[in-house]
Amino acid sequence: MIYLGSDHRGFELKQKIKEYLKNKQSFSANKNLSFEDLGDFSPDPSDDYVDFVAKVAQKVLENEDNKGILLCGSGVGVDIAANKFDGIRSALVYDKERAVQSRQHEDINVLSLPADVLSEDLALEIVGAFLDTEFSEEERHIRRLSKIEEIEEMN
Template sequence: MKIAIGADHGGYSLKEVVVPFLQTLGHEVVDVGCTCDQSVDYPDYALPVCDLVTSGKADRGILICGTGIGMSIAANKVRGIRCALVHDLFSAQATRDHNDTNVLALGERIIGPGVAQEIIRIWIETPFSKGERHVGRLNKVKQIEEKYAGQS
């Protein structure tokens, strides 16, 4: 699987742990930055990851900031992105199984590297259940996205 990853300064250290972890799992990683712990703006890294996912150049994306909140907000503004902010193992599984998320947001200041790695592993390995009720709900989300597309 090809996974795009991006972080701001608050998620830089965790990103530096996650990239080699993903590679040991056999995934190709596209790292869009940032490259240091100096202050940067999270939307500048969320957008390139989301663009790679929506264009099909990456299968999924991972975004990391201090809390994961800013990254998830920015990501979910992009049409076709279903980003979930996850800090526990059950949510990692449920967001793939029920919501078919294509981007994962994590908070470096909330979880440690070990928990982050297990969340990522579960999120990558869990398939979308494709159950009728879940597909119907996602179609309703797409209708909302269509209704508000292009409005400011």
């Protein structure tokens, strides 16, 4: 399952991502393309991205196959907040190559996007790369992720 969340600045781009996922879902046998929007449900300037990050992070942590996509203006706020949850590996991504590398090397389970700077086409390309790329399972990446888990356990 894919969980989406955004504040008011990410709202419009999130709507485009939902359309993309609906279209991608109809052409794919991949059941992991089911998605749920966890808010915001209108572009409310008084909302706080942290509230939507918490909802998405909690859902992602329920199942290792779950993924999250978060948006705010810069992407920085949602990325910082998401990474406060043990077990969440979020990356702020600006291009397709970083999306692929983040999935292959860091096995990210949350994609953070900067809605103010991404075109719709680039954002959808990044989302596609995030969803279509698998973790490499290379020993060096597994070792590094284990060290990150050790840090989480210390805190």
